[in-house]
Amino acid sequence: MAVTVHPAPDRAVFWFGCNLVRHGEVIRASARLLEAVGVAAEPAGGPANCCGATQEASARITEGMGRRTVEGFNARLAGAEHGQVITWCPSCHMNMQDVMAPATPTNFETAHITEVLHARQDRLRTLLVRPVPARVLLHRHLGFQPRVPVNSLVADLLRLIPGLTLVDDPLAVPGHMCSSLSGVPGALAAAQRATLDAVAAGGADTLATIFHSCHRESVALERGCPRLRVANWIHLLAESAGWPAEDGYKAIRNAEDPRAALGEAGMAAAGEAVFERLMEPELRKAPVV
Amino acid sequence: MTGLAARITAEGARLAAACTACGACVTACPMTPFAPGVDAAEPRVAAGGMRALLLGEGGVAAEAVAWIAACTRSAQCNAACPEALDVALMMRFAGMRARGATGEAPRYATRPDPGWSSRVKAFARVTLTEEEQAAWL
Numbered sequence: 001m002a003v004t005v006h007p008a009p010d011r012a013v014f015w016f017g018c019n020l021v022r023h024g025e026v027i028r029a030s031a032r033l034l035e036a037v038g039v040a041a042e043p044a045g046g047p048a049n050c051c052g053a054t055q056e057a058s059a060r061i062t063e064g065m066g067r068r069t070v071e072g073f074n075a076r077l078a079g080a081e082h083g084q085v086i087t088w089c090p091s092c093h094m095n096m097q098d099v100m101a102p103a104t105p106t107n108f109e110t111a112h113i114t115e116v117l118h119a120r121q122d123r124l125r126t127l128l129v130r131p132v133p134a135r136v137l138l139h140r141h142l143g144f145q146p147r148v149p150v151n152s153l154v155a156d157l158l159r160l161i162p163g164l165t166l167v168d169d170p171l172a173v174p175g176h177m178c179s180s181l182s183g184v185p186g187a188l189a190a191a192q193r194a195t196l197d198a199v200a201a202g203g204a205d206t207l208a209t210i211f212h213s214c215h216r217e218s219v220a221l222e223r224g225c226p227r228l229r230v231a232n233w234i235h236l237l238a239e240s241a242g243w244p245a246e247d248g249y250k251a252i253r254n255a256e257d258p259r260a261a262l263g264e265a266g267m268a269a270a271g272e273a274v275f276e277r278l279m280e281p282e283l284r285k286a287p288v289v
Numbered sequence: 290m291t292g293l294a295a296r297i298t299a300e301g302a303r304l305a306a307a308c309t310a311c312g313a314c315v316t317a318c319p320m321t322p323f324a325p326g327v328d329a330a331e332p333r334v335a336a337g338g339m340r341a342l343l344l345g346e347g348g349v350a351a352e353a354v355a356w357i358a359a360c361t362r363s364a365q366c367n368a369a370c371p372e373a374l375d376v377a378l379m380m381r382f383a384g385m386r387a388r389g390a391t392g393e394a395p396r397y398a399t400r401p402d403p404g405w406s407s408r409v410k411a412f413a414r415v416t417l418t419e420e421e422q423a424a425w426l
Contacts, residue, residue, distance in 0.1 A: 046410070
C-alpha cells in the first residue's frame with residue numbers, strides 16, 4: 001500500500017486526543033521521537049481539544065466541539081507556511097477528515113504519527129541502538145488501515161529495533177481500535193481470544209498494541225498469561241532508544257490494589273471521590289476474554 | 290437544518306442515491322455475527338435498510354438498525370462496494386442519524402458516559418505534571 005509522504009512542516013501540533021492522557025509516558029516519548037526525527041510538535045489533547053466523536057448522538061454538539069478544536073489549531077499554526085496536525089488517535093484522524101475539516105476550514109494538513117515517523121525512519125534508525133529481545137505479535141485492526149496503513153507502518157518501525165522479531169500472523173481483528181469493539185456485546189472478547197490464540201500459535205512473548213484503547217484493554221491480559229508482556233509500539237521504540245517510558249497505566253491496572261499502586265500523591269491528584277466513581281471501576285475491570 | 294446535521298442528511302442521501310443495495314458491503318462486514326438477525330437475512334435487507342435510512346424513507350428493517358449499531362468502522366465495506374462508494378462514511382452518517390443526531394427519534398439506545406470528561410481529566414492529573422497539563426490540555 002502506498003504511503004503518503006508529507007513534506008516537512010515548519011510548525012506542527014501533536015494532537016494526541018483525549019484518552020491517551022492515561023499514558024503520559026507515551027505522549028512524552030512520542031513527542032520526543034518526533035523531535036528526534038526533525039519534527040518539533042507541540043502536544044495538545046484532552047477534552048478541550050476533543051474531536052467531538054464522543055457526542056455523535058448530537059450533530060450540533062459534535063460540530064461545535066470539532067469547530068472549537070479546529071479553530072484552536074488554526075490559531076496555534078497561524079502564519080505557518082506549512083502547518084501540520086500530527087494525529088495519534090484514529091477516531092480523531094477520521095473525524096478531522098470526515099466531519100471537522102469539511103465544516104471548518106483549516107490552515108494545516110493532517111498526518112498520522114506513524115506516517116511522519118515512517119517517512120523519517122532513517123533518522124529514527126540511528127536512535128534505536130539498544131536491543132529489545134522480544135518475539136512480538138502486532139495487535140492489528142482492520143479499520144483505519146485503508147486510510148492510513150498503520151499495520152504495515154508500525155511493523156516497519158518495529159523492525160528497526162535490534163533484537164526484536166515480529167511474528168508473521170495475518171490476524172487483524174474488526175473495528176478501528178478496541179474501544180469500538182467494547183460497545184458491541186461479545187465483539188471485544190472474540191477479538192481478544194483470537195489475539196491470544198495468535199500469540200500462542202506464533203510463540204510470541206510480547207503483544208504490541210498500536211492504539212491507546214487497545215493497550216488499555218490488553219494490558220489486563222497479562223494477568224492470565226504470566227509470560228506475556230503487553231507493550232505499546234512507542235514503549236518498544238523508547239526502550240530501544242534508551243529512554244525512560246515505564247508503563248504507568250499498566251502498573252495500576254494490573255495491581256492487586258489500584259489505590260495502593262497509585263499512592264498517596266496519585267490519590268491526592270485524582271481526588272478521592274473521582275477515583276472511586278470514575279477511575280476505580282475501570283482499573284478493577286477483569287480482562288475481557 | 291444547518292451545519293453538520295445538514296451535511297449528514299444531504300451527503301448521506303447523495304451517497305445512498307448511488308447505492309444499489311446489492312449487499313456486498315454486508316457480506317464483507319466482519320461484524321455481522323454480532324448484529325442480531327443480519328446473518329440470517331439476505332444481505333440486501335440490511336443494505337437496503339441502511340440506504341432507506343439515509344434517504345429518509347420509512348420501513349427501515351430491524352436487521353439494518355442492528356447492523357448499523359454494530360458498526361465498528363472496520364471499513365471492509367468500501368473495498369467490497371461495486372459502485373466504489375464510501376460505504377464506511379454512509380454507515381457513520383447512518384449511525385449518527387439512527388442515534389438521533391439530526392433530530393429524528395433515536396432508533397437504538399446509546400450508552401451515554403457523563404463522566405467521560407472528568408475521567409480523562411482525572412487520569413491526566415495522575416499521569417501528567419502540572420506544567421504538562423497547563424501546556425497540553
